[in-house]
Amino acid sequence: MAVARLRAFLDHPAGPKTIFFWAPMMKWGLVVAGLADLNRPVEKISVPQSMALACTGLIWVRYSFVIIPKNYNLALVNFFVGGTGMYQLSRVFKARMEASRSLNAVRE
Amino acid sequence: MGGPQNVGGKAATSVLMRFINSPTGPRTTHFWGPVANWGFALAGLVDMKKPADMVSSRMTAALCVYSLLFMRFALRVQPRNLILFSCHAANEVVQLYQFQRSLGGYDYFAGKKMAEEATARK
DSSP: OHHHHHHHHHTSTTSTTSHHHHHHHHHHHHHHHHHGGGGSOGGGOOHHHHHHHHHHHHHHHHHHHHSBSOOHHHHHHHHHHHHHHHHHHHHHHHHHHHHHHHHHHHHO | OOOOOOOTTOOSSOHHHHHHTSTTSTTSHHHHHHHHHHHHHHHHHHHTTSOGGGSOHHHHHHHHHHHHHHHHHHHHSBSOOHHHHHHHHHHHHHHHHHHHHHTTOOOHHHHHHHHHHHHHHO
């Protein structure tokens, strides 16, 4: 029974014999590499790049569901790409709010 | 605009309308997903001016493999997506250039700068 399930996985239209498996897997590698950047100092975060990542990630989540074959792995990896982009943007936003708040406090 | 008309045997709907309404046109995610991906290719193009020691060999090598895989993905997915293919093809070229540059290879902008300085000194 386990063998049957393994075979079903191997022969899946988005399985390991196809590019639809390996391309998203490769993208996970990029996500993991990007995880190290999560703790980068806020001043070094590139806002345009983070915005691009957030937008691409989210658009691609939907794209993964409309292509044939449907690709849940690709949807998930792009969800993380979009998520990390949004997280970085939130850090920049928060830091800038803090900076403007402290600037206003000094002025008073 | 009056609907499709047959004018002198030409197509009933204009090329523009056919593009807009096509299954991979701007009304679908099949269009905007890959258009969003062009952002990376353009970011890579801008990075070509970065000094070579700021280029990460590991990252560019990974991106070379990544774009190669997605070039094939774009051709095999249904529906076939040439916008996606073109953005990864462009990124592949850029990342290959960056990779050889990070290993000390040919740097177009550094070479240009040196030539300019040489002519300025003369």
